[in-house]
Amino acid sequence: MGSYSIAVLPGDGIGPEVIAHAVRFLDAVDRHTETHFEVLNIPCAGSYFAEHGKEWADGSLERCKQADAIMLGAIGHIGPNGKPVRRDDGELAGYEQVIGIRMKLDLYANMRPIKLYPGVKHLVSGRFSEVWSPENVDMVVFRENTEGAYAKGSFTIERAGVVESTTSPTIITRKGSERICRRAFELAMQRSGAPGDGIQRVTCVEKSNVLAAHRLFRDVFREVGAEFPEVKQDFAYIDAYCHNLVREPERYDVVVAPNLPGDVITDLGSALQGGMGMSASGNIGDHHAMFEPVHGSAPDIVGQEKANPVASIVSVALMLNWLAERHNDPALAQCGQALDTAVANALADGSALCSDVGGDANTSASANAVMAHFEKQLHLLN
Numbered sequence: 001m002g003s004y005s006i007a008v009l010p011g012d013g014i015g016p017e018v019i020a021h022a023v024r025f026l027d028a029v030d031r032h033t034e035t036h037f038e039v040l041n042i043p044c045a046g047s048y049f050a051e052h053g054k055e056w057a058d059g060s061l062e063r064c065k066q067a068d069a070i071m072l073g074a075i076g077h078i079g080p081n082g083k084p085v086r087r088d089d090g091e092l093a094g095y096e097q098v099i100g101i102r103m104k105l106d107l108y109a110n111m112r113p114i115k116l117y118p119g120v121k122h123l124v125s126g127r128f129s130e131v132w133s134p135e136n137v138d139m140v141v142f143r144e145n146t147e148g149a150y151a152k153g154s155f156t157i158e159r160a161g162v163v164e165s166t167t168s169p170t171i172i173t174r175k176g177s178e179r180i181c182r183r184a185f186e187l188a189m190q191r192s193g194a195p196g197d198g199i200q201r202v203t204c205v206e207k208s209n210v211l212a213a214h215r216l217f218r219d220v221f222r223e224v225g226a227e228f229p230e231v232k233q234d235f236a237y238i239d240a241y242c243h244n245l246v247r248e249p250e251r252y253d254v255v256v257a258p259n260l261p262g263d264v265i266t267d268l269g270s271a272l273q274g275g276m277g278m279s280a281s282g283n284i285g286d287h288h289a290m291f292e293p294v295h296g297s298a299p300d301i302v303g304q305e306k307a308n309p310v311a312s313i314v315s316v317a318l319m320l321n322w323l324a325e326r327h328n329d330p331a332l333a334q335c336g337q338a339l340d341t342a343v344a345n346a347l348a349d350g351s352a353l354c355s356d357v358g359g360d361a362n363t364s365a366s367a368n369a370v371m372a373h374f375e376k377q378l379h380l381l382n
Helices: 014-031 047-054 062-065 093-104 172-189 211-226 238-247 259-272 310-326 330-348 363-381
Strands: 005-013 037-043 069-074 111-114 122-124 127-129 138-144 155-159 160-169 201-206 234-238 254-257 280-284 289-293
Touching: 005 047, 005 062, 014 037, 014 069, 014 310, 014 330, 014 363, 037 201, 062 093, 069 093, 069 310, 111 172, 111 310, 111 330, 127 172, 138 155, 138 172, 138 259, 138 280, 172 201, 172 254, 201 238, 201 259, 234 238, 234 289, 238 259, 254 259, 289 310, 310 330, 310 363, 330 363
Parallel strands: 005 037, 005 069, 069 289, 138 254, 201 234, 201 254
Antiparallel strands: 111 138, 111 280, 122 127, 155 160, 280 289
């Protein structure tokens, strides 16, 4: 085991609350193993902007570049006028931490595991019930993170002070498509297949029947897929995929999509796993990676111990696994697996279930429950 530096960006709202608990799991690894983590705390985002007129201190991006990995809390700060704080260009203050880092560090692969843990219930129409079964929901979605409909740039026609039209292009490149598709097929080779039939499968989700740019994405998907004959190629338009996802999630193993479709289907997927409080993610490039819960800053519950910390804790597990693979550190990979097991056990016995998934644990109680199970798992490793 080695030593790793982690740049921590707490962000806004409940971000600092859940990230503080997430960092505790790095401390636990530090205490119980020979791995050492150096945590670099970097104040940032909307709350920092409101006080300093910029999103973080000079040199912060360079500190992120030099770190072995990055952890982000949430962005979105409400100003005195009751509205979100924005930069002079109109972007939400915190844009640099969410979008800027992705672009400047080329974190082209947004990886979203969609996994339903036993014990988690779904809130639908004001009632909790088990709508989907844990054995049927276990997939990973790769979303291209640097181009598509979210590529910066638009064309506007303004006459006599009136904006008459705005065009925002969808930019799909061969390079961007090839590398995200390759990641999807490589992961499929490592997995046991879809829960429903055990077939190693990658599903390409887009809207190529309408958008020419998406036809390029699909063509490249086919080319890359030909290099992995063991993995079945599967195709779905985004509207059909959304329909099938809620009806038959067990047929999906690994999914890959351009930026906008990927954004839509991953948020829909979070409903299957219990909601945003359960949804972890990694933004991964060839040399850097940033991990974060996908929920927002939830300013209405700040300081009330209502935030679900599970997404941030699972994001730590994803980070440990990524670091282990990148640095050939099998002992750290065991810690990542131990943390995932601890989350599963604490949710299954109900001790980590917050109110958004049918339980009554507050933020600290949920994190403490996972920690108790995690320390047991770490003792088993020693």
